[in-house]
Amino acid sequence: MKYTQNLSPDERKMMRSVFWRSWTMNASRTGATQYHALGVIYTLLPVINKFYKTKEDRAEAIVRHTTWFNATMHINNFIMGLVASMEKKNSEDPDFDTSSITAVKASLMGPLSGIGDSFFWGILRVVAAGIGISLASTGSPLGAIVFLLLYNIPAFIIHYYALYGGYSVGANFIERMYESGGMKILTKVSSILGLMMMGSMTASNVKFQTILQVSVKGSKEAMKIQTYLDQLFIGIVPLAVTLVSFWLIRNKKVNVNWVMLGIMVLGIILGMCGIC
DSSP states (O other): OHHHHTSOHHHHHHHHHHHHHGGGGGGOOOOGGGTTHHHHHHHHHHHHHHHOOSHHHHHHHHHHTTSOOOOOTTTTHHHHHHHHHHHHHHHHOTTOOTHHHHHHHHHHHHHHHHHHIIIIIIIIHHHHHHHHHHHHTTTOTHHHHHHHHHHHHHHHHHHHHHHHHHHHHHHHHHHHHHHHTOHHHHHHHHHHHHHHHHHHHHHHHOOOOOOOEEOOTTOSSOEEHHHHHHHHOTTHHHHHHHHHHHHHHHTSOOOHHHHHHHHHHHHHHHHHTTOO
16 A cells, blocks of 8 residues: 555545546447547546636646556556656646656556556456356356456556556656656657557558459450559558648647548458459
8 A cells, every 4th residue: 555655645546546447448438539539538537627717727638638548457547647646747747748647557468458458467367267157067157257367356456556656646747857868768669669659550441452453465364453453562551541641630630530431441342443
């Protein structure tokens, strides 16, 4: 309980509210740029309402957290604690760089998810399921109960202490970074890591494979367009679609739902025409 000793009664009450709200984070998947964003905003509302006194400041903080977010459940509370601490610092310091909040949040998603996925999905769940299945195979009704307890008790404890750990570390972390002048470096590095992660996700999740072929006179084999596209730049079409979508949303203020609908219609048309 050392994480809570230095907190005021109001802060402890605020963090308890954040903790219980954080269970809804992974239940708010809305797609596109709002992935888990609604859950993040709902989780951080006690922080925003406590530290920001005007409607304008609160609105700005809420808009700041509409960005894409996805990290392993339970361990993602460390990010929420750190972000809560940074929001507190921002409310106290008029020279605070608000872009660092989004940058740090984005940069921690990948590394923490790598740890969280390996532990929760690859180790804890498998071990708990193995023990539960062995009991269930003997006809014992305790199999399901033991599985749920073995998985959820450690998950609950980590979920709790990750939040308070992030909040406690955040205050000292931010103070040291500002004193050393390292916040600008951290923000820059975090932004780069965030962009790298988004680029990797684009390459992994946005797919395009054309079956279009062009007959060449005097040749028995048709020229496959996809082969030449790959020789030119692997993933050039998914990259182009992503950049055009970003340009429409960012510069032309096109609603993201219209962009998604346009991509779906384009995919259907290309499929019906035998292009992909």
